[in-house]
Amino acid sequence: MEGTSIKASAKISFLSTSGCNFRTNFIVRKSISMEGNGKNNLSLRCIRAQQSDSSDEAAVIMSEVNDPEVVLKVKEWEVGKFQDEIAERDGIRIRRRPPTGPPQHYVGPFEFRLQNEGNTPRNILEEIIWHKHVEVTQLKERRPLHTLKKAAESMSGRDFIGALKASYLRTGLPALIAEVKKASPSRGVLKENFDPVQIAQAYEKAGAACLSVLTDKKYFQGSFENLEAIRKAGVKCPLLCKEFIIDAWQIYYARSKGADAILLIAAVLPDLDIKYMTKICKLLGLATLVEVHDEREMDRVLAIDGIELIGINNRNLETFKVDMSNTKRLLEGKRGEIIRQKDIIVVGESGMFTPDDIAYVQAAGVKAVLVGESIVKQDDPGKGIAGLFGQDISP
Numbered sequence: 001m002e003g004t005s006i007k008a009s010a011k012i013s014f015l016s017t018s019g020c021n022f023r024t025n026f027i028v029r030k031s032i033s034m035e036g037n038g039k040n041n042l043s044l045r046c047i048r049a050q051q052s053d054s055s056d057e058a059a060v061i062m063s064e065v066n067d068p069e070v071v072l073k074v075k076e077w078e079v080g081k082f083q084d085e086i087a088e089r090d091g092i093r094i095r096r097r098p099p100t101g102p103p104q105h106y107v108g109p110f111e112f113r114l115q116n117e118g119n120t121p122r123n124i125l126e127e128i129i130w131h132k133h134v135e136v137t138q139l140k141e142r143r144p145l146h147t148l149k150k151a152a153e154s155m156s157g158r159d160f161i162g163a164l165k166a167s168y169l170r171t172g173l174p175a176l177i178a179e180v181k182k183a184s185p186s187r188g189v190l191k192e193n194f195d196p197v198q199i200a201q202a203y204e205k206a207g208a209a210c211l212s213v214l215t216d217k218k219y220f221q222g223s224f225e226n227l228e229a230i231r232k233a234g235v236k237c238p239l240l241c242k243e244f245i246i247d248a249w250q251i252y253y254a255r256s257k258g259a260d261a262i263l264l265i266a267a268v269l270p271d272l273d274i275k276y277m278t279k280i281c282k283l284l285g286l287a288t289l290v291e292v293h294d295e296r297e298m299d300r301v302l303a304i305d306g307i308e309l310i311g312i313n314n315r316n317l318e319t320f321k322v323d324m325s326n327t328k329r330l331l332e333g334k335r336g337e338i339i340r341q342k343d344i345i346v347v348g349e350s351g352m353f354t355p356d357d358i359a360y361v362q363a364a365g366v367k368a369v370l371v372g373e374s375i376v377k378q379d380d381p382g383k384g385i386a387g388l389f390g391q392d393i394s395p
């Protein structure tokens with residue numbers, strides 16, 4: 001790449017953090033040059049500033065941002081913008097981060113924002129994803145991938161898909177993935193005295209094939225400590241790490257904490273991410289539950305090779321509306337045929353409360369169900385499972 005030089009410019013607004021509400025527009029010109037010694041020499045130049053509060057009062061500031069950390073973060077932000085463009089091409093509406101620019105502390109004493117507005121997430125799923133982006137960025141700094149990889153690779157896993165198939169054969173009913181969930185954005189707190197290990201043990205005893213453990217703190221009051229504690233308590237059911245995965249780093253982290261499967265949400269992840277993350281999971285021996293909500297997402301996922309487990313969420317994660325007929329609709333006709341040909345296991349997800357609900361999704365073609373609220377809310381979650389199926393399904 002000797003002698004290569006790329007130049008780009010962007011109009012960016014800086015908001016002073018000093019509290020005096022001084023808003024300044026900068027034209028930032030970035031030049032990247034790859035030098036012969038292979039070193040990436042990046043520099044950012046703020047070449048002009050203008051106070052927007054009084055447009056006739058223009059000031060020219062010559063300053064240079066050569067701090068490699070700043071430059072790296074701006075670069076990361078640009079990669080994020082690129083990711084959003086790819087996602088849009090896959091019909092994804094959820095943006096990975098606010099469109100108004102990189103987080104605010106990037107440039108010295110200034111907050112750093114693009115001039116257009118748009119700092120408000122359009123729905124709860126987008127809000128969760130934006131928050132997750134900040135959370136994962138911070139976690140990654142504390143636990144870089146190379147240290148995590150060893151821990152993840154040394155974990156031995158349990159066969160998540162095998163457990164679903166065995167349960168279906170044993171009971172003739174959809175295998176249960178029972179969810180260990182304290183709270184959710186749509187339903188608030190589901191259980192005040194929440195003991196994740198006790199709930200997990202009760203689920204297992206009552207016949208759950210696998211467990212799904214919420215690890216998101218802010219929106220579901222879950223944690224990776226819960227996942228680890230359930231694993232260490234001797235629960236044998238394979239564990240799904242119910243997390244909002246946007247970065248491969250999270251897969252290694254989940255594995256290091258005892259996950260046997262992870263969730264990938266098609267409404268959030270472009271096809272490229274789903275392909276690449278599924279490959280990582282296979283290398284680590286993890287199962288991947290790819291979640292879809294509509295026809296477009298289902299078609300995208302069916303076109304990806306190597307997908308073994310698809311979840312159909314009856315809950316629209318943008319509006320919270322639950323509609324069981326979603327499962328039926330997505331399994332009709334050609335889609336159902338492809339699923340059978342590819343021997344994909346379909347998991348019906350959300351809003352199931354009664355034996356009739358289970359019978360309805362089973363008739364639609366699911367071989368497993370993911371259930372949270374209706375069983376976790378019961379004083380005895382084990383009895384909740386028998387009630388849900390209308391019979392004792394314990395082994």
Ligand SMILES: O=C(O)c1ccccc1NCC(=O)[C@H](O)[C@H](O)COP(=O)(O)O
Pocket residue numbers: 124125179181184185186187313315317320349350351352370371372373374
């Ligand atoms: O449940 C929510 O409020 C929610 C909001 C945003 C993203 C995901 C959300 N839920 C995840 C799930 O889909 C459920 O936890 C899971 O399918 C079990 O559903 P349920 O049996 O209705 O508790």
